[in-house]
Structure formats: C-alpha cells, structure tokens
Amino acid sequence: MPAYRSTVLLCAGGGCISCGCLPVREAMEAELKRRNLADEVRVVQTGCVGSCDLGPVLIVYPDEVFYQKVSPGDVPKLVDEHFLKGRVFERLLVKSAETDNLIATQREFAFFNKQVKIVLENCGVIDPENIEEYVARGGYLALGQVISERTPEWVIEELKKSGLRGRGGAGFPAGTKWDFVRKAPGERKYVVCNADEGDPGAFMDRSVLEGDPHRVLEAMAIAGFAASADQGYIYVRAEYPLAIRRTRRAIQQAREAGFLGRNLFESSFSFDIDIRVGAGAFVCGEETALLASIEGKRGIPRPRPPFPAVSGLWGKPTLINNVETYACIVPIITRGGDWYASIGTEKSKGTKVFALAGKIRNTGLVEVPMGTTLREIVYDIGGGVPNGRKFKAAQTGGPSGGCIPAEHLDIPMDYESLAKVGSIVGSGGLIIMDEDSCMVDVAKFFMEFCTDESCGKCPPCRVGTRQIYGLLDKITKGEARIEDLHLLEELCGMVKESSLCGLGQTAPNPVLSTLRYFRDEYLEHIVDRRCPAKVCPSLIRYSIDEAACTGCSLCARNCPENTIFKVEDQKKYRIDPARCVKCGVCFDVCRFGAVVKS
Amino acid sequence: MKLSELQEWRERAARGISVRGEQKDWRIVVSMGTSGIAAGAREVMRALMDEIERQELENVEVALTGSLGMDDVEPVLRVERAGETIVYGNLDPDAARRIVTEHIRQGRKVERYVIGLPKEKE
Ligand SMILES: Cc1cc2nc3c(=O)[nH]c(=O)nc-3n(C[C@H](O)[C@H](O)[C@H](O)COP(=O)(O)O)c2cc1C
Ligand code: SF4
Ligand code: SF4
Numbered sequence: 001m002p003a004y005r006s007t008v009l010l011c012a013g014g015g016c017i018s019c020g021c022l023p024v025r026e027a028m029e030a031e032l033k034r035r036n037l038a039d040e041v042r043v044v045q046t047g048c049v050g051s052c053d054l055g056p057v058l059i060v061y062p063d064e065v066f067y068q069k070v071s072p073g074d075v076p077k078l079v080d081e082h083f084l085k086g087r088v089f090e091r092l093l094v095k096s097a098e099t100d101n102l103i104a105t106q107r108e109f110a111f112f113n114k115q116v117k118i119v120l121e122n123c124g125v126i127d128p129e130n131i132e133e134y135v136a137r138g139g140y141l142a143l144g145q146v147i148s149e150r151t152p153e154w155v156i157e158e159l160k161k162s163g164l165r166g167r168g169g170a171g172f173p174a175g176t177k178w179d180f181v182r183k184a185p186g187e188r189k190y191v192v193c194n195a196d197e198g199d200p201g202a203f204m205d206r207s208v209l210e211g212d213p214h215r216v217l218e219a220m221a222i223a224g225f226a227a228s229a230d231q232g233y234i235y236v237r238a239e240y241p242l243a244i245r246r247t248r249r250a251i252q253q254a255r256e257a258g259f260l261g262r263n264l265f266e267s268s269f270s271f272d273i274d275i276r277v278g279a280g281a282f283v284c285g286e287e288t289a290l291l292a293s294i295e296g297k298r299g300i301p302r303p304r305p306p307f308p309a310v311s312g313l314w315g316k317p318t319l320i321n322n323v324e325t326y327a328c329i330v331p332i333i334t335r336g337g338d339w340y341a342s343i344g345t346e347k348s349k350g351t352k353v354f355a356l357a358g359k360i361r362n363t364g365l366v367e368v369p370m371g372t373t374l375r376e377i378v379y380d381i382g383g384g385v386p387n388g389r390k391f392k393a394a395q396t397g398g399p400s401g402g403c404i405p406a407e408h409l410d411i412p413m414d415y416e417s418l419a420k421v422g423s424i425v426g427s428g429g430l431i432i433m434d435e436d437s438c439m440v441d442v443a444k445f446f447m448e449f450c451t452d453e454s455c456g457k458c459p460p461c462r463v464g465t466r467q468i469y470g471l472l473d474k475i476t477k478g479e480a481r482i483e484d485l486h487l488l489e490e491l492c493g494m495v496k497e498s499s500l501c502g503l504g505q506t507a508p509n510p511v512l513s514t515l516r517y518f519r520d521e522y523l524e525h526i527v528d529r530r531c532p533a534k535v536c537p538s539l540i541r542y543s544i545d546e547a548a549c550t551g552c553s554l555c556a557r558n559c560p561e562n563t564i565f566k567v568e569d570q571k572k573y574r575i576d577p578a579r580c581v582k583c584g585v586c587f588d589v590c591r592f593g594a595v596v597k598s
Numbered sequence: 599m600k601l602s603e604l605q606e607w608r609e610r611a612a613r614g615i616s617v618r619g620e621q622k623d624w625r626i627v628v629s630m631g632t633s634g635i636a637a638g639a640r641e642v643m644r645a646l647m648d649e650i651e652r653q654e655l656e657n658v659e660v661a662l663t664g665s666l667g668m669d670d671v672e673p674v675l676r677v678e679r680a681g682e683t684i685v686y687g688n689l690d691p692d693a694a695r696r697i698v699t700e701h702i703r704q705g706r707k708v709e710r711y712v713i714g715l716p717k718e719k720e
Contacts, residue, residue, distance in 0.1 A: 005647055005660050040647065062622075062659040085630060135604070136611035144601040258599040265601055 004042040006083065011057040011124055012045040012210075020071070021045075021056035027072035028058075031079045041083055044133075047123040047211015053363045054094065059124070067092040111362045114381050116343070118351050119204070119327040120367050123211030128246050131253040134214040140259045142333040143218050146225055147265045152182060155226040159329075161337025163349030168194055168285075168322030169400065169426050169502070171348075171415045177319065180309035181227040184317035189229035191220050192294070192313065192320040195236040195243070196278055196285035199398030200449060201429030204353040204365055205323035209236065209243035212327070213250035217273055219329035221260065224271040227319050232273040235290050237280035247275060282399070282453035286501050287320050289455070300455050301501035322427070324353060344370035348414035352425060358395075358432040361386050371412040374404060378432060389434040393517070397426025399446040399453075400506035402513025403439065422513045424506075438535035439518040440525055443511045444472040450507035461504030464495035468511060475522060476536040478529035485522060489515065534597050537582040541598055544586075546572045548594035555586035555595060613656065624658040624702055629674040637672035638690065645691035646675075649698040658702060671713055677701055687713035 010025050025043060032038045054068035058078075065088055067078065074092060081089040117123075126133035134140070146155055160175030181189060193216060197205040208216060220232040236244050251273055254260040262270040276294045278284050284299035291313050293299035312318020328350055332340045341349050348370035354377065357363050361383030368377060374394055378384065385391050393403040396413075402423035404411060411417050415425055433442065447469045456462045471488045474480040492508035499505045515522060524530050531539040544555070544564075551571030556564040563579040564586060566572070575586065575595075587595045628634070628643050643660065650658050671687030677697065684707055686697060693711050700706045 005643065040643070062625075062661055084635065132611045135608050136613075138608060140604060141601075141608065144599075144604050148601045265599065265604075 005040045007042045007044055007061045009044050009046050009059040009061065009124060011055060011059075012047070019055045023072045024056045024058070024070050024075065027075040028079070031075050032083070035079055035084060037079070037083055044127045045129070046126060047128050047207060066094060068094050111364075111366070111381055111383065114376065115367050116351050116369050117367050118331050118340075118343075119208065119324055119353050120211070120365065121331070122215060123207055126212065128211050128213055129249055131214060131250065131257060134212070135257075138334065139214055139330075140218055140254075140257075142330045143221050143225075143259060144265050146222055146333060147267050147269055152226040152228065155222060155333065156182060158332060158337040159226075162328075162332045162340035163337075163344075163347075164325065164328050164332060164340065165348065165415065166322055167324035167328075167352070167427070169397075169424070171425065174321065174325055177309060177321070178223065178226050180307075181229075181317050181319040184310050186317045188316045189227055190313045190316055190318040191223045191227060191229045191232040192291070192308075192318055193220055193232065193234040193323060193326055194285060194287065194290060194320055195234055195240070195323045196280070196282075196290060197237065197240075197323075197427065198280075198282035198285040198453070199400075199427045199429045201357055201395075201398050201431050202355045202427045204355055204428055206240050206243050207365055208323050208327050209234075209240070209247050213243075213247045214254065215330055216247075216323055216326045217250055217254050217260065219326035220273055221264070221271045222329055222333060223319055223321070223326070225269055227317075229319065230270050230272070232271065233276050233294055233313075234273060235276045235278055235284075235294060237284075238277050239280045244275060244277060251275070281455070282449070283455045283501070283503050286503065289501070290320070291318065300457050301503075303500060324428070345412060345414045345416075347416055348425075352413065352428060354413075354428045354430040356382050356430050356432070359385050359389065359434040359437065360432040368413070370414045371417075373410050373412055375409040377413065377430070378409070382432065385432065385434045389436065392433045392435055392437055393439065395431040395433065395442065395446075395510070396429065397424035397509070398429040399449045400424065400502065400509055401426045401429070402509050403433075403442070403517060405517040422509075422516055424509075436533055436535070438476075438531055438533040439514040439521050440472060440476055440531075441533075441535050443514045444469065444476060446510040447472055447507065450503065454503060454507075458498070458500045458504060460495050460498040461500070461507065464491055464499075465504070465507050467491055468495065468508065472511070475525045476531070477538040478525060478536075480526045482523075482526055485515075485526065540582060541577055542575055542580055542582065542584070542587060543577070543596050543598065544573055544575055545594050545596050546570075546574070548592055549573055550592055550594070552592075554589050554591070558585050558589045560585065613651075613654070622657050622659040623679055624655075625678040626658065626660045626697075626702075627676040627678065628660065629672065629676075634672045634674065639673040641691050642673045642675065642689050642694045645694040646698060649695045653698065653703060655698070655702060658698075674713070685713050686711040 010021055012021050025045060028043050032041050056070050058067040058070050060082060070092055078089045122137055126137060156175055156179050159178055164174040165171040166174055195205050195209060224232060234247060260272050278293055281299060283289050284293050286301045287308055288304060289299040289301045291308060294313060308318040308320050310317060344350050351367050351369050353365055353367045356366050366381050391406050393405045395403045404421055404423055408421050418425055451465045451469050454461045454465055468491050471484055492512050496505055496508050521532060524532050529539055534540050549572045556573055560583060561579055561581050563576040564573050567574050587597055626646060628639055630639050646660055673689045674687045677684045689711060696708050700708050
C-alpha cells in the first residue's frame with residue numbers, strides 16, 4: 001500500500017448516507033484527481049463517527065481537522081484551501097457551544113474528547129469494507145493468539161475478570177454465560193449475535209456492524225472457540241440493509257483470508273458464520289423468540305427455563321449475546337480482563353455506548369465509561385439543551401426503561417444506580433427532554449409502541465397494554481377522572497407481573513416512572529384539564545393577543561380551517577375557538593408573537 | 599493462515615493507515631502557499647513522501663500549511679520533534695531526501711539548508 005500524505009475519512013454511517021455523503025465522496029475523488037492529488041490524499045469511507053446531526057462529516061488526518069455539513073459544492077474550495085494551500089477551511093468547522101469559537105480538530109471538540117472509545121474505537125477510523133484496514137489495526141490477532149496459544153478456560157477466565165455484562169438490556173455477566181454454554185452437555189453448539197436492535201431510539205448495534213463488522217466476527221469466532229461451537233448466526237433486522245451488506249462482505253473476506261471456515265490458524269478448530277435477516281419486530285429481539293425465528297418458526301417467546309445456554313437453537317446449547325457485548329471481546333482478550341475491569345464502576349465495568357437524542361445540541365452515539373454522570377453526558381458531551389430551554393428529564397432504556405428527572409442529573413450512569421431511580425441502562429437509548437415535553441405524552445408514545453409490538457401470546461400483555469394506552473389517551477384528552485389514575489397503576493402492576501416475556505414485563509415502566517417523578521403533571525391533566533408543557537392538543541387553546549397583532553393576515557391565510565377572521569373595523573384578527581383544530585400553524589407563522597398558546 | 603503470517607500482514611497493512619490514529623514523534627510541515635507551490639513545494643513534498651515510504655519510517659507524519667511568510671527562500675519546510683523546530687529553506691527534491699535520511703533517520707541536521715534555529719538554542 002503506498003504511503004499517503006493525508007487521509008480523508010468520510011463518514012458513511014446510515015445517518016450520513018441519507019444526508020448525502022456519497023455525492024460528497026464522488027466530488028472529493030473527482031476534485032483530488034483534477035488537482036493531481038489523488039496519489040497523495042486518500043479517501044476512505046468509514047462507519048459512523050457518532051455525530052449524526054452534523055453530517056456529512058469529513059475528518060482529515062493527520063491534522064484531524066473535522067469538517068461538518070459538507071456539500072458536494074463545497075468540495076473544490078475545500079480541496080483548494082486544505083490540500084493545496086494547507087489552510088483550514090473555516091466555513092465548515094464546528095462552532096463551540098460555550099464559546100462560539102471555531103473548533104478545528106476532533107480533539108478540541110468536547111463531543112469527542114470526553115468520550116472513551118473501546119466498542120467504537122474503529123468506527124469512523126477504518127474502511128469497514130476492507131479487511132486490510134481491520135488487520136492493520138491488529139484485527140484477528142486476538143483470535144489467532146487464542147487458538148494457537150490459549151485454552152477455552154483461559155478465555156472464559158479473562159472474560160470473568162473483565163466483569164463485562166451483556167449490553168442487550170439485561171446485563172447478565174458475559175463470562176458466566178460463556179461458561180454455562182461451555183459446560184452444557186452436547187456435541188453441537190451454536191453462537192448467536194443479537195442485532196435485532198428493537199429500541200426505537202438506539203442504533204449502536206447498527207453502527208458497529210456498519211463501521212467495524214470484523215470486530216463482531218472475530219469475537220464470535222473467539223466465543224465459538226471458548227464454547228466449542230462451530231457455527232454462528234447473526235440475526236439482523238431487515239431495516240438495516242447497509243449493516244447486512246457490509247457484514248456479508250466482511251464474512252466473505254474473512255473466509256477468503258482464513259479467519260472463518262475450517263481449521264482456523266492450522267488448528268482443529270473450525271468456525272463459520274451466517275446471517276439471518278429478521279422482519280424487525282421488537283419481540284424478535286427477545287432471545288427465545290429470536291432463536292425460534294432463526295429456526296424458521298414464528299418469532300414468539302417461550303418460557304424460560306430452559307435457557308438458551310442449555311437448550312437453544314434446535315434444542316442445542318446456544319450462546320447468545322448482543323452486538324455491543326461482542327464488540328468488547330477483542331480488546332478484553334488483547335489487553336486483558338484486568339485492564340477492562342479498571343474502567344467503569346465497581347459493579348458496572350467498561351464503557352457503554354448511548355444514542356443521544358431529543359432536545360440536545362449534539363446528538364449521536366457517545367461512548368463513555370460506566371459511571372459517567374448524566375450531567376457530563378448532557379452538558380459536556382451533548383452541549384446542553386438548546387434554545388435556552390431547561391433540562392426536564394432523560395429517558396433511558398427506551399420502551400422498557402424509565403425517566404430520570406433533573407434532580408438526579410448527577411446520577412452515575414451504571415446498572416445499579418439507574419435501577420435505584422427506577423430506570424435501566426437498557427440497550428442505550430438516551431432521549432433528552434426539556435420543558436416543552438409532556439411526560440404523559442412521552443409515556444403514551446412508548447405505550448403505543450408496546451401495544452403495536454406485543455406478540456399477543458399472553459392476554460395481560462396483549463389486552464393490558466391496550467387498556468393502559470386507552471387510559472393515557474383519556475388523560476391527555478382531559479377526559480380522565482382521578483380514579484383512573486389508580487386504575488392505571490393497578491393495570492401496570494398486573495401487566496408487569498403476569499406477562500411471559502420482557503416486553504410485557506417492562507412495558508409499564510415508562511408509565512410508572514413518569515408517575516413517580518411527574519405525578520403532578522398527570523394530576524394537572526386530570527384535575528385542571530391543563531397540559532403544563534402545552535403539548536396535548538385537547539388541552540391547549542390558541543388565541544390572538546390583539547395588542548400585539550399588526551393585522552398582517554398571515555395566520556388567517558394559513559389556517560387550514562379558516563377559523564381566523566378579521567375583527568370588524570379594526571386591523572386585528574381573532575380565532576374562533578369553537579372551530580379551531582389546534583394545528584398550531586398560526587402560532588408558527590406569526591412573526592410578531594401575537595398568537596398565544598395557553 | 600498461520601499466526602506469524604497474520605503478524606506480517608498486519609505490519610504491512612499498518613503502514614497504509616499510519617496517517618491516522620496516534621500522533622507521531624516527527625512531524626514535517628511543508629509550506630504550501632502560492633509562492634511555495636510556484637517554487638516547487640509540491641515536488642519537495644512528493645520526494646519526502648517517497649523517501650519516507652522507501653525507508654519505511656513509521657514515526658513521521660507530513661502535514662502542510664499555508665505560507666510561512668518566507669517567500670524569498672521557498673520551498674520551505676519545518677521539522678518538529680518534541681517541541682524542537684528546525685526550519686529548512688531553498689529546498690529541492692534531493693534536499694528533501696537528505697533531510698529524511700540525515701535529520702530524521704540519523705539525527706543530524708542538514709546545516710546547508712537550515713534557515714532558522716529554534717529560539718531556545720543560540
Ligand atoms: C422484548 C425484548 C426485546 C429485546 N430486544 C433485544 C435486542 O434488540 N437486542 C439485544 O441484544 N437484546 C434484546 N433483548 C435481550 C435478549 O433477550 C437477550 O437478553 C440478549 O440478547 C442477551 O445478550 P447480552 O447478554 O449480550 O445482553 C430483548 C429482550 C426483550 C424481552
Ligand atoms: S409478554 Fe407480550 S410480547 Fe411477551 S410473550 Fe407475552 S404477549 Fe408476547
Ligand atoms: S399573523 Fe400575527 S400579526 Fe399577523 S394577523 Fe395573525 S396574529 Fe396578527
């Protein structure tokens with residue numbers, strides 16, 4: 001490989017591809033060629049760098065200059081400035097949230113420099129479609145060393161020392177699970193990777209498969225060696241076509257290089273991996289449903305025990321872990337369990353990737369040591385809540401999780417601390433809400449998701465979630481009575497207790513936790529028929545402040561229902577409350593702040 | 599594949615991505631303003647890259663910058679290491695190759711082309 005003076009990393013994660021990084025890449029390559037720089041500057045398409053709201057993103061090495069929101073039209077000027085003149089092209093730099101200063105390099109950018117990357121260490125740094133880049137970063141050495149120099153017991157011992165816990169939601173110790181499978185009686189065993197990623201706010205598994213697929217393949221092969229399995233399956237949802245394509249290509253390349261297949265590293269150990277594409281139902285992420293789906297049956301959970309470690313795929317002992325769990329394995333093998341255990345808190349080791357979204361300046365994937373406080377994530381990395389609004393709560397764990405109110409901003413983000421306040425780490429969705437978010441509406445959103453996703457096998461979940469949703473809907477419409485609140489709590493308890501799988505058991509959590517911290521907000525909806533965040537349409541009204549109205553008529557012309565009329569003999573407008581459908585268009589279009597929401 | 603073969607492959611492949619990741623001890627910054635380019639800075643840069651690759655030096659990165667404000671001695675470059683900076687001027691591709699061999703590899707400055715010494719010394 002020739003030496004290049006500079007490398008341009010072009011983020012081609014799912015987020016960026018949809019915001020147009022491919023035309024940028026083409027423009028970049030054409031421009032470099034035109035300027036005769038093609039053999040000095042190399043363009044590499046990588047996985048997600050994490051800062052999705054800024055895409056398309058370019059990082060130029062070795063200077064590490066970080067350019068955001070690049071369009072194909074910017075490229076000639078950028079090439080001219082950066083590569084010919086050697087100046088940073090300021091127009092495309094990021095501005096610091098606190099100081100308004102321009103940020104030139106990735107190192108200066110708080111979004112990156114407060115993170116600790118283990119799972120994502122290669123994402124955004126290597127070309128995921130080229131195995132050579134993974135090998136250059138030490139790829140497959142851990143597998144080679146383990147097979148040539150170590151025993152399965154050694155691998156499991158390191159994993160136990162590391163304290164790694166499953167990242168798919170439940171947080172079960174990985175070393176213990178591997179040991180169960182190893183010791184389970186049976187000739188044939190399987191290794192499965194759960195890439196169903198059903199939490200609507202999470203996309204770390206997708207990013208790992210898109211940005212660094214070999215890392216997962218290598219870990220699964222190590223798992224196969226430790227558990228004496230010779231076949232692995234990756235279960236991915238069909239909505240992730242790019243992840244599927246890149247993983248497929250990676251498997252092909254790994255087979256050709258001899259990292260998958262028969263007699264790996266000239267040993268007697270053989271291991272291969274296939275992909276299974278799922279329809280993308282949330283419940284198919286539940287392990288027993290997932291295994292049923294791989295077997296070609298309908299993806300419905302079954303009671304446990306027996307656990308998959310004893311009786312999984314086709315009744316054989318099966319090791320099932322999440323993508324992010326596997327993504328931690330190679331560093332643990334390479335640097336040792338003790339090293340991994342030195343990161344994080346006493347009981348929650350290592351790092352966790354969160355998908356930061358909602359009312360926050362920097363959105364995207366962030367990887368931090370377990371135990372980092374919510375405040376650090378929101379303010380230091382996330383850049384705080386925009387538009388001068390105040391932080392109200394954070395929702396973790398998606399539809400199975402709960403909310404953390406402002407009074408707990410200093411909570412360390414780890415399994416134990418989150419459990420204490422009634423939430424979970426879950427798969428890592430982290431949605432930030434500000435004063436303009438209605439907590440009843442949030443609970444309703446997640447409950448609607450669960451009603452849609454319930455597989456319907458058990459009545460408490462199938463019927464109960466629907467009834468809970470109905471009650472929440474009544475509350476947001478101002479039609480509920482105070483007794484409904486008690487009914488709501490009872491229903492939640494019943495669904496939690498009598499559902500078969502985790503979906504039903506955790507579905508009430510968002511309701512229970514918003515009730516715990518924002519009961520007053522529920523009461524205001526019920527008793528005062530008011531939505532304090534002014535979100536629930538039935539409980540707000542729009543009116544025009546006639547002192548502020550200039551009579552421009554913009555609102556009247558935009559109102560879809562023609563409910564805004566001119567006050568006779570005056571240059572003022574008024575809304576007919578009886579016919580207003582509360583679409584909020586007038587509020588958005590008025591340039592004088594004369595439309596009032598109350 | 600044997601483990602030793604993988605190790606060899608890794609070393610070969612690592613050179614290809616070495617501009618990314620960890621910072622290098624040595625950094626050569628070439629002045630690439632308009633006058634630098636006119637005076638042949640691009641040829642100097644190519645000679646540097648070529649020599650670094652040929653000698654398999656892994657601990658050097660080459661960056662560029664705008665004009666260093668020394669138009670009369672272009673092409674100009676700066677060699678930086680551990681806070682120490684040497685500026686070379688009036689360069690051509692052969693001079694660039696000598697800088698790689700003598701300064702970076704053998705640790706001897708190429709006095710003939712030195713046009714500025716770091717402030718700490720002299
Ligand atoms: C309704 C439901 C959905 C789930 N979805 C996922 C998922 O999308 N991805 C995942 O890794 N685990 C999911 N799980 C957890 C899995 O059942 C299982 O615990 C996990 O894959 C084990 O891997 P880990 O130990 O590495 O976390 C889900 C569980 C439930 C109950
Ligand atoms: S709890 Fe719900 S999703 Fe789970 S098995 Fe029962 S009906 Fe299906
Ligand atoms: S848009 Fe505003 S200022 Fe114009 S008529 Fe409507 S309320 Fe008045």
